[in-house]
Amino acid sequence: xxxxxxxxxxxxxxxxxxxxxxxxxxxxxxxxxxxxxxxxxxxxxxxxxxxxxxxxxxxxxxxxxxxxxxxxxxxxxxxxxxxxxxxxxxxxxxxxxxxxxxxxxxxxxxxxxxxxxxxxxxxxxxxxxxxxxxxxxxxxxxxxxxxxxxxxxxxxxxxxxxxxxxxxxxxxxxxxxxxxxxxxxxxxxxxxxxxxxxxxxxxxxxxxxxxxxxxxxxxxxxxxxxxxxxxxxxxxxxxxxxxxxxxxxxxxxxxxxxxxxxxxxxxxxxxxxxxxxxxxxxxx
Amino acid sequence: xxxxxxxxxxxxxxxxxxxxxxxxxxxxxxxxxxxxxxxxxxxxxxxxxxxxxxxxxxxxxxxxxxxxxxxxxxxxxxxxxxxxxxxxxxxxxxxxxxxxxxxxxxxxxxxxxxxxxxxxxxxxxxxxxxxxxxxxxxxxxxxxxxxxxxxxxxxxxxxxxxxxxxxxxxxxxxxxxxxxxxxxxxxxxxxxxxxxxxxxxxxxxxxxxxxxxxxxxxxxxxxxxxxxxxxxxxxxxxxxxxxxxxxxxxxxxxxxxxxxxxxxxxxxxxxxxxxxxxxxxxxx
Numbered sequence: 001x002x003x004x005x006x007x008x009x010x011x012x013x014x015x016x017x018x019x020x021x022x023x024x025x026x027x028x029x030x031x032x033x034x035x036x037x038x039x040x041x042x043x044x045x046x047x048x049x050x051x052x053x054x055x056x057x058x059x060x061x062x063x064x065x066x067x068x069x070x071x072x073x074x075x076x077x078x079x080x081x082x083x084x085x086x087x088x089x090x091x092x093x094x095x096x097x098x099x100x101x102x103x104x105x106x107x108x109x110x111x112x113x114x115x116x117x118x119x120x121x122x123x124x125x126x127x128x129x130x131x132x133x134x135x136x137x138x139x140x141x142x143x144x145x146x147x148x149x150x151x152x153x154x155x156x157x158x159x160x161x162x163x164x165x166x167x168x169x170x171x172x173x174x175x176x177x178x179x180x181x182x183x184x185x186x187x188x189x190x191x192x193x194x195x196x197x198x199x200x201x202x203x204x205x206x207x208x209x210x211x212x213x214x215x216x217x218x219x220x221x222x223x224x225x226x227x228x229x230x231x232x233x234x235x236x237x238x239x240x241x242x243x244x245x246x247x248x249x250x251x252x253x254x255x256x257x258x259x260x261x262x263x264x265x266x267x268x269x270x271x272x273x274x275x276x277x278x279x280x281x282x283x284x
Numbered sequence: 285x286x287x288x289x290x291x292x293x294x295x296x297x298x299x300x301x302x303x304x305x306x307x308x309x310x311x312x313x314x315x316x317x318x319x320x321x322x323x324x325x326x327x328x329x330x331x332x333x334x335x336x337x338x339x340x341x342x343x344x345x346x347x348x349x350x351x352x353x354x355x356x357x358x359x360x361x362x363x364x365x366x367x368x369x370x371x372x373x374x375x376x377x378x379x380x381x382x383x384x385x386x387x388x389x390x391x392x393x394x395x396x397x398x399x400x401x402x403x404x405x406x407x408x409x410x411x412x413x414x415x416x417x418x419x420x421x422x423x424x425x426x427x428x429x430x431x432x433x434x435x436x437x438x439x440x441x442x443x444x445x446x447x448x449x450x451x452x453x454x455x456x457x458x459x460x461x462x463x464x465x466x467x468x469x470x471x472x473x474x475x476x477x478x479x480x481x482x483x484x485x486x487x488x489x490x491x492x493x494x495x496x497x498x499x500x501x502x503x504x505x506x507x508x509x510x511x512x513x514x515x516x517x518x519x520x521x522x523x524x525x526x527x528x529x530x531x532x533x534x535x536x537x538x539x540x541x542x543x544x545x546x547x548x549x550x551x552x553x554x555x556x557x558x559x560x561x562x563x564x565x566x567x568x
Contacts, residue, residue: 020461020462039330041329041330041331042329042330042331043329043331043451044329044451045325045326045327045328045329045453046323046325046326047325047326047327142457142458142461143461144460144461144464144467145457145460145461145467146467146468147467149461149467150463150464150465150466150467150468151464152464153461153462153463153464153542154463154464154465154526154542155464156464157464157528157541157542157543162539163462163464163540164462164540165458165459165461165462165530165533165540167327167328167452167453167454167458167534168451169329169451170451170454170457172457173426173429173454173456173457174426174449174451175449176428176429177304177426177427177428177429177433177437177449178304178437178447178448178449179434179437179438180428180434180435180436180437180438180439180440180441180447181434181438182434183428183429183430183431183433183434184430184434184472184474185471185472185473185474186471186472187469187470187471187472187499188468188469188470188471189469189499190468190469215471215473242438244441246449249449250331250451255446256447256448256449257441258437258438258441258447259441
């Protein structure tokens with residue numbers, strides 16, 4: 001994490017860097033303006049807070065949550081530039097019925113969406129090409145891991161912009177460590193199909209992969225589908241498979257529990273429908 | 285992470301918990317006694333430092349590095365119990381020509397290794413069964429992820445001991461985020477075979493898996509084999525595959541770079557033989 005800047009040629013201005021700033025894992029679980037909001041220092045290192053406080057240019061998944069985060073940072077490490085004066089851009093939404101253009105959130109959205117997503121992504125890196133560091137942030141955890149941001153990071157590499165990841169919480173890694181399952185070989189496979197039959201097929205397939213390769217399988221789900229996923233896992237995983245559930249990690253009410261599927265079937269598995277959870281399993 | 289303790293029955297004493305304490309990523313790269321040793325707060329949140337400072341019972345991968353870590357903690361958050369008075373136990377070494385018994389490192393090693401590894405592991409949890417929290421720590425990053433510790437965590441779940449993972453740096457997650465490769469689907473497959481022919485076969489197999497499933501593949505290697513691994517990756521991955529190399533993340537000299545294999549072949553790929561690296565790739 002050097003502060004030195006890369007120079008593409010002696011005649012070019014030094015490039016800024018793309019800093020990957022971790023967020024907390026309490027997105028959607030707390031009121032960021034509430035007095036009892038937990039101290040960011042409990043889950044984020046000072047390296048992340050100091051870097052965030054210094055940045056003037058941001059690219060994020062959601063401008064509102066980024067501003068809420070920076071307000072919490074400001075209470076601990078004063079921002080170098082006032083919140084209102086920050087340049088906060090939003091990542092284009094991939095494939096989900098949306099605009100693919102980046103909008104300056106403090107200006108009117110452009111009414112001419114650009115046809116080339118690569119051009120949009122590259123445009124987000126303009127401050128770095130002009131010599132300014134950019135912060136990339138998602139709504140929770142590490143940007144680009146089970147979250148948007150990877151396309152921007154790859155674009156940075158393509159353009160020779162140095163990428164600096166900054167340590168912070170990751171629900172996947174915390175859940176894996178807390179599971180007690182195989183941490184020498186594991187796969188995160190994202191979301192399972194929503195359709196119950198397809199989901200059941202996929203669960204059985206991943207159970208077989210785990211049995212054949214001794215690889216821990218990790219999945220996540222949007223919280224309001226937790227119940228459907230739990231039901232599918234208990235129905236379709238082998239009775240001897242170890243199933244680990246981590247719910248609300250780093251939150252006061254967070255917990256992790258690993259049992260064989262047969263034990264889960266006996267004692268039941270009910271999760272809140274508004275707290276993020278990570279599910280992992282290892283076939284015996 | 286609540287401070288409430290689980291009670292197995294109204295007549296049982298409350299159990300202690302197993303806290304997974306993250307370590308820094310500078311193992312083997314710094315002299316922990318050197319004056320210029322970086323401030324732990326740069327990479328570890330206060331939640332980790334406060335938890336570490338409070339614990340009296342430890343299970344670790346290496347007692348010496350755990351003591352060095354706790355000395356650094358003590359300089360920031362005074363330890364509740366003096367370093368010399370801590371109970372520090374060492375995890376049994378799996379399969380590597382070693383003792384499978386846990387040794388009290390501040391006492392003489394037992395000369396009667398127990399025959400049952402499960403009994404050894406359960407014995408390490410005795411303080412939790414007696415009501416005391418235990419810290420689990422590896423030499424770098426999160427215990428149990430690409431590091432020993434998972435067996436102890438699973439034993440804790442078996443015995444009803446609550447497991448609490450605490451946020452900290454993970455070289456795998458930082459490298460994945462910094463790669464710009466697919467963070468919605470990825471697999472960590474550990475170490476590749478040492479034999480050059482077997483390693484080449486495995487690299488080609490993992491390249492094909494990545495092409496078929498769009499899954500980022502991550503591997504690590506002991507630093508002194510970095511050169512052999514780089515050579516194997518450049519030789520056996522497809523020219524169009526994106527290959528990301530992250531070296532010494534969180535260290536002052538750390539860097540991440542993602543290029544197509546054809547580009548790496550042109551510009552060369554040389555790594556230091558004493559700094560940990562993470563390699564990841566995604567077939568185009």
